């Protein structure tokens with residue numbers, strides 16, 4: 001399941017993939033013409049998308065530092081994306097070199113690249129797994145090798161839930177994952193929204209992609225944190241979550257909410 005060298009013929013280069021579109025928008029090189037076309041089309045209809053993905057990635061780093069700074073030593077990152085330096089374990093280990101990370105993504109190309117790059121370091125595992133089967137993720141033997149669910153865990157669901165439709169019951173999926181986390185655990189979550197602009201044209205770009213884009217309002221995203229306590233400043237647009245420098249101009253238009261919450265004892 002998580003072996004390197006996933007058969008190349010199973011990698012679809014005909015349709016845009018969320019991971020590769022995101023990689024292109026971040027300035028990465030692990031993408032194909034279909035992904036670049038989709039990325040350019042997105043930027044045409046939603047000009048804030050490039051600063052938006054950068055701000056999302058910066059939120060991820062700040063949230064990881066926050067969680068590790070609070071004592072968390074194990075991270076389950078679902079919807080990892082293509083390797084983007086600094087990766088989660090690199091960011092985490094700036095604070096604590098013993099942090100262990102399980103990376104999970106359902107895209108075979110992410111699996112190939114992540115295995116090549118991230119599995120080299122001890123204390124990380126790369127798993128081909130699907131968020132839509134949360135029990136399989138939590139019980140996956142490779143995840144269990146680095147994550148002990150009796151100790152606090154940081155669960156990262158960063159820019160992934162908007163690839164699930166309502167029919168796939170993202171609320172139930174997140175609840176299953178939350179229930180697997182012991183007290184002291186942290187949920188780090190970001191999600192695309194159309195609260196700040198009509199983004200139906202951006203959604204249409206994903207019409208031919210391997211996953212649809214399901215934008216949600218703040219009230220729906222906040223429910224993913226049920227039973228957990230959001231830390232200050234709560235669920236906000238990602239550039240405004242504990243910024244370490246002045247949020248760039250145009251941050252108010254960025255269509256990603258982000259938040260971090262604790263499971264109290």
Ligand SMILES: C[S@@+](CC[C@H](N)C(=O)[O-])C[C@H]1O[C@@H](n2cnc3c(N)ncnc32)[C@H](O)[C@@H]1O
Pocket residue numbers: 018019022056057060078079080081082104105106107110129130131132157158159160163211
């Ligand atoms: C936009 S990228 C986000 C990457 C990273 N979390 C970040 O925020 O920088 C979304 C990732 O979620 C993955 N993904 C989408 N649906 C998924 C699913 N059902 N299960 C696991 N991963 C999924 C995609 O393959 C992609 O790599």
